[in-house]
Amino acid sequence: MIGSGIVKGMAQTAKNFAGTYIAPRKYLVTVEYPEERLPAKENARNFPFLVFDGDDPEAGLRCVACRICEKECPPQCIYIEKDKEKKPDYVGKMQFQPSVFDIDISVCMSCQICVEVCPFDAIRMDTEFELSNPDRFGGLLLDKRRLAKSNEYCAEIHPEETEQTEARRAEDVRKAVAKKQARQQAASSD
Amino acid sequence: MSLTFAIIAAIVLTGAIGLSVLRKTVHCVLSLTIVFFGLAMLYIRLDAPFLGFALVLIYVSAVTILILFTVLLTRNREIETDVSPYSRGSIAGLIVGGSVFAGLIWMIYRAPLSRGITELESPASVKSLGERLMTEYVLPLEVIALLLTAAMIGAVIVAMKDPG
């Protein structure tokens, strides 16, 4: 009969309309962005940042200025200068450190290759996306200081990945300690 | 001649002049609607509001749109700039138009209505109009209805021919 489809459709929309008042959680699916936001997914990524351990971003920076990421970066948005000074890394080995580490995020294409090639787990992808800036060049060229973020923050945005990294690093430290002890034992027994 | 009549006459004449002087056909049709409006106002002023509004309803909305559609569907060029507005037959046209105008004036002067303003017994209400149509003028009404139905069926048959 003509009109029965209309009545059915009208009933459906009436249900939707009333539902938004009666059961807003089920029917109102909108997340009102600036006030509410959905938790970021584990694999969400935007632009890279540098991980540091401890409290001091300068001393705890994991980067050893090996420049692998700079070479691998497809759009070449990373610029690194090696420092003359060396500093001990997490296993106690002396390593170089960068004096300059710049990433131009207006060039970066979020490919995550820098993260994959880094042998020192020093670079990770950030999920921060509210980066709009009135200064088109200066504001989007991030230097070492602005790139450095703590390992805790990394654990917060990439919990699984950080867990694996930490396990691996703990293993490295254990091995290094064992090696050292073995060497010491060998030295003492000689 | 009252002020309102003068105003209405001015409106009608403006529309009529625009109708014959303007170059774009659509503009001519639009100024034709001004003429229809003026005539409707004249009817309303003469205490025949039904006739006036019916004129607007039928002529301004239906007939004008029909004319506009025919203009748009039959002509590719909307404006012909290379043609002079004065054609070869303009003198003959002037004579024909003038004689028709003179004849109309003569007829209107001879009509009994123009001898003096006769008072209406009652203003032409819709009810009396309907009663007249259904009693005195029922035959012409039926004939017109038949004619219009025949025309409509004819139009439908013409439009129904489907080459596919």
Add this chain to the structure above:
Amino acid sequence: MEVLLLSIKEQLVALFPAVLQPLAGHLLSITPVLGVFAGCFALTTVLERKALGRIQNRFGPNRVGPAGLLQPVADGLKMIFKEDIVPLKADRTVHFLAPVLLATTALLVFSVIPFGQAPDGRHLVPVDLEVGLIFFFAVGSLAELAVFMAGWSSRNKYAMLGAMRAIAQMISYEAPMLLSVLTVVLISGSLSLVDIVGTQAGGFWHWHVLTPWGAAAFLLFLTAALAESNRSPFDIPEAESEIIAGHMIEYSGFKYALFFLAEYLGLFAMTSLAVTLFLGGFHPPIPQLAFVPGPIWFFGKFVVIIAFFIWIRGTLPRLRMDQLLQLAWKFMLPMAVVLLIVAAAWHRISLTWGPVFGWLFCSPPVIMAYLMLGRGGAGKKGGPRVYRYVN
């Protein structure tokens, strides 16, 4: 309330010199209509968007002002300060006149709608015309001309296409609309809206909508009103996904706002007419409630119908052009003709034997006509389109 309004008007008119008094009187009648319906327009735009949002499981505008109620102010400011662009090849005069004509006609039609009645019998109506209904449709049909002017003068094929669609639609739906209104005229025996409202006084059982022909005519009228005011599901003249905005495509800034305003005012006018013709206008549903002023009853019914229209807009998808015309000519027009005959029969039967016999004799033909015409409409041609020249 009616008495108050009328006496305020008289007091104000008395302040003017005698020559200007008729003019002042008309101006004072026009002002509240202008103010109230423009306010309705502003409020409807935001409430409509909120309701549509709720229907689509989202919030709708809720940022500007408390609960988003100041949204129309923001929209209006945006519209006014936008640059007014006229295309280079456009016909400037006609391009300018089109929105003016459209807005004028949309406002003029309110002049015959009665909004209330004082106890001494005077009506709250800008002009009580004997041929009010004809006036309403005569002025309302000028919108076609305005739409054509807008579409033609823009020199844009989408605008022209939209105008053609709009005119085809308006002409098609004017016929069933006029016929469905004629049933009420037949019963009331008058073209004056004041008289038509007068025949429905004294309780909801006198309303025209509560008769077999009236209910069907009311639905036909609402459908045709949706089509006349180019609203969804009959919004193919300005279908955004097909021809951008139809005849409004080359308009910007305040002229576009005028088109928008005229569209909503046209809808309000149709709604007011529906309330006046079928729902008893400003009369309360039961006589005991007469202490509530007429305009409040009027606007209560008005709001219900507008809400219904918004509901429909949130539900139904856009019709195709051929479906649209088929609905008008193959279903609504014959249905309206049947209703006209049924209304005449109802008038005879209920006068002689009472309304019970009227219901008994008049509802079967309406239902029969509905079922039979509906079956015809849902047949082969109403279904999916066959692409003859493509396949």
